[in-house]
Structure formats: structure tokens, C-alpha cells
Amino acid sequence: QLSTNFYSSSCPKLFSTVRSTVQSAISKEARMGASLLRLFFHDCFVNGCDGSILLDDTSNFTGEKNANPNRNSARGFEVIDAIKTAVEKVCPGVVSCADILAVAARDSVNILKGPTWNVKLGRRDARTASQSAANNGIPPPTSNLNQLISRFSALGLSTKDLVALAGGHTIGQARCTSFRARLYNESNIEASFATSRKTNCPRASGTGDNNLAPLDLQTPTAFDNNYFRNLVQNKGLLHSDQQLFNGGSTDSIVRGYASNPTSFSSDFISAMIKMGDISPLTGSNGEIRKNCRRIN
Numbered sequence: 001q002l003s004t005n006f007y008s009s010s011c012p013k014l015f016s017t018v019r020s021t022v023q024s025a026i027s028k029e030a031r032m033g034a035s036l037l038r039l040f041f042h043d044c045f046v047n048g049c050d051g052s053i054l055l056d057d058t059s060n061f062t063g064e065k066n067a068n069p070n071r072n073s074a075r076g077f078e079v080i081d082a083i084k085t086a087v088e089k090v091c092p093g094v095v096s097c098a099d100i101l102a103v104a105a106r107d108s109v110n111i112l113k114g115p116t117w118n119v120k121l122g123r124r125d126a127r128t129a130s131q132s133a134a135n136n137g138i139p140p141p142t143s144n145l146n147q148l149i150s151r152f153s154a155l156g157l158s159t160k161d162l163v164a165l166a167g168g169h170t171i172g173q174a175r176c177t178s179f180r181a182r183l184y185n186e187s188n189i190e191a192s193f194a195t196s197r198k199t200n201c202p203r204a205s206g207t208g209d210n211n212l213a214p215l216d217l218q219t220p221t222a223f224d225n226n227y228f229r230n231l232v233q234n235k236g237l238l239h240s241d242q243q244l245f246n247g248g249s250t251d252s253i254v255r256g257y258a259s260n261p262t263s264f265s266s267d268f269i270s271a272m273i274k275m276g277d278i279s280p281l282t283g284s285n286g287e288i289r290k291n292c293r294r295i296n
């Protein structure tokens, strides 16, 4: 029951307001576009796209920010705050934080030279969050192909959606701790690529854990199909990335996206819309938060 025109009369300046704030954040740091896209994914995979990831922990509330996939990793919360402040100025009390995340993710992709689409809106904000659901629902980079397929399928996303959405790794960065085991233990990795990544990600755990490397070695700040071109050359950074091209059922989808950027764009758009539809709060469920970090 989400719709693309949900705020057309209640907040006609929504899109221009969000986009200009996202644009200025990306102008300061291109990586921020990647961080905002990932926040939307990590929201939607935990009890649906309900802004749960945005809630801060307090002395009597444990949210999702310190769940394993998010701790020392999820970023961009200050930008969401800046967008919310700007949106509250033009239409106070109207737009949910969950919808702001959806629009910010769409704009981030487009500003980094990717496609654009009409986002469906009308989500309301959760009054709860779940650290355990975040730990159990967001796939870790150690996942194998079957585990990835089943995590996505549990949310109604197909294998094709999985591969298209994983194309989000065409932008952004990962920490050494997320890919060290692949560099030192795996053989389905191109040798010169592994050698060059090892220089900034030493073997011993506890050393250089937070050192960053681009998920797409070619164009980490451009939303294109190079992620898939890397995979067919065994240059996926994460174990989970290379699982999508490792002799299994998704090889043909990866090859298709590697050779046809237009089909990647259109499948990515469909899958983003599908992911954005995961169990939204609507009607009188949830609330429109005043501050994205806390319930009203």
C-alpha cells in the first residue's frame, strides 16, 4: 500500500530537500553515497523498512547500531539527521525516517552516476528495534551461496534479486576484518589482486583490522557494472561476493550483468523496489518520528 505520490500534497518539497542534502554530503565525501545505500539495506532486512536501524541505544534500550553487521561499520547517521532537520523545516511532522532512508538511497545511487527510479513511500517509523534480528537477518561476508539465497528468499527476494542487489558493492569500502580470511585462505582469488590487497591488510588479526579497501577495485565511487566484471575475473573482495561467481547457479546472472549494464540497472531497480516493500508499517501502525534517533 506504499505509493510514489504519498507526500505529493503534504510535502511537495520532499524530493528536492532530500536530494540537495545528499548531494552536499556526497560532494564532501563520495563514499557517503555508498554508506547511505547500505543503511537502507540494513534497515529493510531487519523487521522491514521501518527506520529501526536509526534508533540510538540508551541505558534501557538496545537497538541495532551495535549489532555485528553494523558496529564500527554502519555510517551516515549524521547525514540522515541533516536530511530530517531540513525536511522537518519544510513539512514538520509529516515524513517518516524510514521513507527518508529510501529516498536517500535512491538519490545516492543516481548522484554516483547510477540509474534513478520512482520510490514508493508511506512507510511509518518503528517504535522498536532488534539487535538479535539484525545479527540473524543481515548476511555476514562469510556466507556461502546457499546461505545468501536463503536469507534473501526468507524476505521474498529471488536469487536474481540477490545478485542484482549485491551489485550495490559497485560502490563503497570494506574493512580488512571483513575480507582478511579470503585473502589468506582462499584459492578462487586472482593472484595479483590478492597480493595487492594483502599490503594493506596484514595476516595477523588485530593488525590493520579497520584498514579499508574498495569493494569494486575499478570504480568505487561510480555506480556501474564493474563489480560483476571483477567477479568474472575472481576479483571479488568479500568471500560472499565471489560466491556469486564460483561455479554455481548464479554464474550466468553475473556474466549477464558483466556484459549488459542496462540489464543490471533495470534488475537493480526492480529489486530495490521489492526490498523497499518488505513489511512496512502503514496506517496507524508506528509513528512519524520527530528525531530519527529516538522514538517520540
Ligand code: HEM
Residues within 6 Å of the ligand: 031, 033, 034, 035, 036, 037, 038, 041, 072, 073, 074, 075, 139, 140, 141, 142, 143, 148, 162, 165, 166, 168, 169, 171, 172, 173, 174, 175, 176, 178, 215, 238, 240
Ligand atoms: C548479499 C549479501 C551482502 C553481504 C554479505 C554484504 C556484506 C558487506 C560487508 C561485509 C561490507 C563491508 C563492511 C565493513 O567492512 O565495514 C559491505 C559494505 C557495503 N554493502 Fe554490503 N553486503 C551484502 C549485500 C548488500 C546489498 C544488498 C547492498 C545494497 C543494495 C549492499 C551495499 C553495501 C555498500 C554500499 C557497502 C559499502 C558501504 C560504505 O562504504 O560505507 N550490500 N557489505
Ligand SMILES: [Ca+2]
Residues within 6 Å of the ligand: 042, 043, 044, 045, 046, 047, 048, 049, 050, 051, 052, 053
Ligand atoms: Ca528495519
Ligand SMILES: [Ca+2]
Residues within 6 Å of the ligand: 170, 171, 216, 218, 219, 220, 221, 222, 223, 224, 225, 226, 227
Ligand atoms: Ca563501480
